Amino acid sequence: MNVVCETERLVIRQFDLNDDGFILRLLNEASFIRYIADKNVRTQADAIAYLKNGPLLSYQALGFGLNLVTLKGSDVSIGMCGLLKRDQLEYPDLGFAFLPEFCGKGYAFEAAKAVLQTEMMDPGLETVMAVTLPDNLSSNRLLKRVGFRLSGTTEVNGSQNNLYVYRR
Template identity: 30%
Template sequence: MKKLGLMKGSEGMETARLVLRRFRPEDAPALAAYRSAPEVSRYQSWQAPVSTEEAERLVASFSATDPRYPGWFQYAVELRDAPGLIGDVGVCRTEDGRQAELGFTFGPAFQGRGYATEAVARVVEFLLVEEGLHRVSANCDGRNVRSASLLERVGFRREGHLVQSTWMKGEWTDDILFGLLASQYRAARDGYGR
C-alpha cells in the first residue's frame, strides 16, 4: 500500500484507493442511508433508522471537532476515483494524548472489499507511527465476527472478552476488547521489511 501521509491544508489522509477527510454537509444523506441499514446498525449503539435531519446534525458535529484534540473525531471515507461517502472511521484520543480508541462503520455496498481494513490500517499507522501514540484500542460486539477479524488483520490482539456486559437494543451483549501497542506495530511492520 502506498503511503501518502496527511493531505496538505486539511485534516485528512489517503491510501491507494481511499481518501479519509473531514465530514462535509453533503455527506448527510449517505450517512443517514448506511447508518439506517439494519445490517450496519445491528451491532452499533444508535437506533435505526437515522433521519436526514439527524445525519445533518451528526455531520455538523463531526466537522466541528479537531482530529488532534482529546475526544472523538470522525473521518469521512470516500473512494479516490469516485467521491462520495462510503463509511467513517472514528478516533477518540485520551486527555493525555498518548492513547486512542477507534471504531468504524461502512455502508453495506462497500463491505467485503477491503476498504474498511485499508482505512483502519491507515488511521492506525497515522496514530502509532506519525503521531507517536503509545497504544490504540478498539472493542466490538462479540457477535460481530467480521469487525473482530478486521481488527486482527490490522494487528490488534484480543485483550479481553466481557460476557453480557452491555445492555443494547433489548438484550445483553458481549464485548470483545482489542489493543495494539506502538512497539508491537513497529516490530510487525519491520518484520515485513517495510
C-alpha cells in the same frame, strides 16, 4: 476538504456538514444498527446534529474523530473510519462502518490500516483500543489483521463487547 490520509484506492477525509445524506443512510443500515448501535438518526436534521456533536466536535476537542472514506477518483462515499474517545475506555478506539455493497472488498482493512498509521504518528498516542460484538466475525477478524490483540471484554452501549488493544 481536510484529507487525513490516502491509500491506493481510498481518500479518508474529515466529515463536513455536506455529508449529512451519507450519514443518514449509513446510520440506518441494518448492519450498523445491529453491530454498532441505533443512533436514532432519522432525518437530515438528525444527521447534521450527529455530525456537529460527534465527528466535528471531536476534531475540535481532540484533533481526531471518525472520518469519511471515499473511493479515490470518484468521491463516492463508502464508509467511515477513525478514532473516537469514549468515556468508558481508557484510550481512544478505532471505529469503522461501511455500506453493505462495499463490504468484503478489503476497503475497511485498507482504511483502518491507513488511519492507524497516520494517527499513531502523534507522539502522544501510543495505544488505541477497539470494541466489537463477539458475533461480528468480520470486524473481529479485521482487528486482528491490522495488529490488535484481544485483551478481554467490556460493556459498551449496553452489550458485552470484545476489547482489543493496539500499541505502537
